[in-house]
Every structure is written in C-alpha cells, then in structure tokens.
Amino acid sequence: MLKKISLVSDYKFITMNFAHIMINKDFNKLICNRILTLRKEHNLKLEQLAYQSGISKGGLSEIERNMKEPRAYTILKICSGLGITMKEFFDFQEIDDFTNLL
Template sequence: MKNKHNTLFTNRLYKLMRERNLTLNRVVTLSGMATTTLSNIVNRGSAPRIDTVFKICEGLGISFTEFFDFPPYNQHLDGTPAKGKESKWEKLGNALTSNEKERVRKILSDEI
C-alpha cells in the first residue's frame, strides 16, 4: 500500500523522467540498480533506501536536494518556503554537466 510520501516520490520521479524523456528501464541503467528495486518502489509502494534515492538522483543527473525541491519537502511545517543557502559544493555540482560530474568522480576515485 502506497503512502503519501511514496506517492510524492513516485510522482516526482515520473515528472523528472518525462522532462528527460526517460523510461524506468533507462533510469535503472543510469542509476546502476536492479530493475526489481525501482519496480517495487513505483508499483508496490516500497519505501526506497536513502542510498537508492542517491543512485536515482545520480542517474537523473541531479542532486538529492534538487530531487526533493518541491512542496512539501521544500517548505517548513507552516507552509513557508524553506530555501536555505546553497553550499559551494552544491553550487558546483549543480553547475556541472553529467559528463563533467563523471570526470570529477573518476578523478576523485583515481580511475584516470
């Protein structure tokens, strides 16, 4: 049974997929996760683990913060906007293209 947060998560995922013209299978491939994992989240209402959410964000080429930048997650409990100051690392990450992010990952992991 889906709960409110799973529905919000799934709706946001589908919105981002439509914007990028991606299928669930393509998101699975880009995220490096098992098909059943994403299928269970979307179709069965399973709650995603935090590392799974990060993998999905990486596959979509966005930050965790960017994924959850929609109400109610970007609001205080009273409904007022909760925009905080973006860190220098978030600014850098959001300014890089997917290819640039991958190159930085390789440099940081000594794969070059």
C-alpha cells in the same frame, strides 16, 4: 552529459534535512511520484534510468508504483542516474507543503 554530483554532500543534505520525518505512506507516495515525474521529464524509459542508476528495473518499477519504499541511498543512486543533486530532487512544492504540516 550527466552532471557530476557529490554523493557525500548530497547524503548529508538528506540526512540533515529529512531525518526528522518518519517515512509514512503519504511521504513515500510523494517520493515515488517525484521519481516517476523526473524520469518522464528527462525523457527516460524505465530501463534507461534503472541502468544509469545501477538498480534493477523491477526495483525501480516497484518504487515508481509506490509498492516499495526507497531508502536514502537508493534515492541518491536515482539522482545520480538523472544527473541531479539530492537538493534538486527534494526541491518541489508538494514536499514543502508536506514538511510544513509537520
């Protein structure tokens, strides 16, 4: 069963904590890899996560392959599809290492 998440509080979390980061190739690659990793950890096929997130399969595929930069709202929709919060999404070591370099 998917966990109910607060879209407003999660959106505020990302804008407050990551608005200072200019999306660049390295940061984008971290985000795209995180989406792929979480999808696999949740044992979801690409089609399943796309459907659960309300985004196209092609769009999700492009994001996972780092061909398309996901916007904050798209990440929020993916988090909803995974049943996690934005805070949980951004809670991983590589992002901490990246933000500490800034």
